[in-house]
Amino acid sequence: MRMSRLFGTTLRHDPADAELVSHRLLLRAGLVRAIAAGIYCYLPLAYRSMRRIEEIIRQEMNAIDGQEVLLPVVHPAELWKESGRWFSVGPELVRFEDRGGRDMVLAMTHEEPVTDLLRREVSSYRQLPLLVYQFQVKFRDEPRSRGGLVRVREFTMKDGYSAHTDFEDLDRFYPYVRQAYENAFRRCGLDVVVVDADPGMMGGTASHEFMVLSEAGEDTLIHCQGCGYAANAEAARFAKGDPVGGDPLPLEEVATPGMKTIQQLADFLGVPTRQTAKAVFYVDQDGGIIFAVIRGDLDVNEVKLGNALRATELRPATDAELEAAGIAAGYASPIGVKGVKVVVDDSLVGAANLVAGANRAGFHYRNANFPRDFRADLVTDIALARQGDTCSVCGGELADQRGIELGHIFKLGTKYSQAMGATYLDPDGQEKPIVMGCYGIGIGRLMAAAIEQHNDDKGIIWPPAIAPCQVHVVGLNLDRAEIAEAAESVYESLGKRWEVLYDERSEQSAGVKFNDADLLGLPVRVTVSARSLKAGGAEVKARWAAASEVVPLERLEEAVEAALASWPGPQ
């Protein structure tokens, strides 16, 4: 490809509204342009990289017997009503009517059409297991897109769906997908960590996320240095330690004027925060008030709480709502409450003589004991893991880090097959629901993460495997015919083996060309100039290397090969 003909221009200045490194570089290098918030046009160089990423993923999916399909972007709402998500998913699902007044949706994911296909095509256990996948556009009307390609509303995803006779077969197959994902990310030049995750709106029994560690990430990971346990903070487990013991004492009301925080309260009464019970309130999708009770030194994990309640929506309650329910904010008590759903964190089981609210402004109870003094609709783990907490696996200390979620794999189970009637006949002639898994990777986000992970102050440093082109030939002094000829023949000969971008622009200075080359960040730069020819050939430089070498033209190919092979990142 000739640089003079390349569609897309490099920007000399940083765009004013790009904060993330990857966003800045994607714009400056002329790779993408925004057309609306979270909606991007992908220019030739970006699309080349995305196709390379897709090809790597395609190979890994095919290697585990995946079959590529293409499912529609517009679905009839009926399918989403059948699965229930028409009702459970919020405004991020774009709904519209076609001209006939029929409800339609823009695909934000493809479980529904896949399950519909499965119920039509699969009738026998003999057809299972199977894996289908696609590269297709999704649209999610996120309330807030940000960070360039890291979080967008419209994006291309590789999504895959497996179908099995039973959970055992899904369990058997799942690790192959995980391995395929690890292979794919590594081949794309990325270091990822695999973490336990929350299945969220997808439902299902287990899921794992593939994360690139980055301060630009929106997810918090919790991981243990000791044993390698790693999880999204939304799902992370930890050891809460033994409860404060002792013989239960009689309940006793004490005046605690002005004590608004747990810390103040604990100091005032001379007890550790872990001997208090903290009350936190939420409102669910039906307007019902949820009363979450947790040990005073811990915080509520809203995701865990929502999952435990099977709530589709959960938000903190307002003071007005609490008042209307007869709850004294700041002094709320699980003791004697009525008409609310009480969820107790398991940290309170066996804890003796806690300080809890008295549901009267300015008063608390001492010596509250569960379940002696208050009931619970649900007792479970609803605690948020934090840096410094104790690993539940090995007892080590947990640390937190930020990450960008590139892939997510789920054991869906029968959520969709059951809801939509996707069944098969087993060898005994029994009708059974298909057991499903689903597996996603964001293509554009992967590309952005690669840039986020591989760059310097001059520009992008593409991992060779996903670079738009591997070689950037820079021609200088091209007004001299013999040099132009040499550069042209280098372009042609290297082009037989690699994708080559040839900077043959005549009106640009050497400085502009070198700076553009660094900005675009193709892995190997080959400079053909009066100086290089005089020195005996062409100058070869890897983008990540400080040094360059002049190589005789007849040995260029092996030099480029060696430079590509010197890539220091994963491959």
Added chain:
RNA sequence: CGGGGUGUGGCGCAGUUGGUUAGCGCGCAGCGUUUGGGACGCUGAAGUCGGAGGUUCGAGUCCUCUCACCCCGACCA
């Protein structure tokens, strides 16, 4: 949805207490000189000042409404 911010040629920005014909750098076009780290000269094209309404003799500038985008939060496979 809450908080904050920004909208002026393609990009980055300036524009005073309201006052002629709205500027600067980069980029772009033409001509010439240039080519190893963002060259130089000359000439030139390109702007409904985000939009609507209002105040005023006069609005890029003041007022009202509105739209878009960015950042923080809420939210989120």
